[in-house]
Amino acid sequence: MTGGVSSAIRIAPARIIQSEMPRRSFRIGRSFTGLGLFAVRAIKKHEKIAEYKGPRVTPEEALRLEHRGNRYLYEINPRVTIDGSPRGNIARYANHSCNPNTETYSYGGRVYIRALRRIKPDEEITYDYGNDYLKYIIGRSRCQCKRCRRRRARKRREARAAKRRRAMRLTRIRRRKR
Ligand SMILES: [Zn+2]
Numbered sequence: 001m002t003g004g005v006s007s008a009i010r011i012a013p014a015r016i017i018q019s020e021m022p023r024r025s026f027r028i029g030r031s032f033t034g035l036g037l038f039a040v041r042a043i044k045k046h047e048k049i050a051e052y053k054g055p056r057v058t059p060e061e062a063l064r065l066e067h068r069g070n071r072y073l074y075e076i077n078p079r080v081t082i083d084g085s086p087r088g089n090i091a092r093y094a095n096h097s098c099n100p101n102t103e104t105y106s107y108g109g110r111v112y113i114r115a116l117r118r119i120k121p122d123e124e125i126t127y128d129y130g131n132d133y134l135k136y137i138i139g140r141s142r143c144q145c146k147r148c149r150r151r152r153a154r155k156r157r158e159a160r161a162a163k164r165r166r167a168m169r170l171t172r173i174r175r176r177k178r
Helices: 002-020 059-067 131-138 146-177
Strands: 026-031 034-039 048-051 073-077 080-083 102-107 110-115 124-127
């Protein structure tokens, strides 16, 4: 029976560590456009998911980085911008969506991502990058978020249906003329 006792001892420390360090609620995974963040468990509405981490830079430095193609700049206020480009900033993997399930907010000079609604396991974690991003960086018509892809697919379907209806109308007219 000693085996049972030692295995119980082996299990105990792991449980303590787990309860002390809450498991991260997300992972990096393959998304439609490349990499993205995905929930590994259900996330409650308003739950804080991650911090958007990175060095703090001045507006001048932020502008310089922007011109060099840095897309991970988060302006907290007119004086401070976070450069979220370091790979250690896992929050940077969250993609843009026009119908997001999280939002960013700043508190005490730091930026966090929190759930706007309940998020199911394996659901992609997204937030709205804002109007400037859509207008100047990707172009509104090229957004690859689920909502925009669905909208464009629906428009293509409608256009095809309209074309079919036109073609049918034409064949009917031709038949009548015969
Ligand atoms: Zn979109």
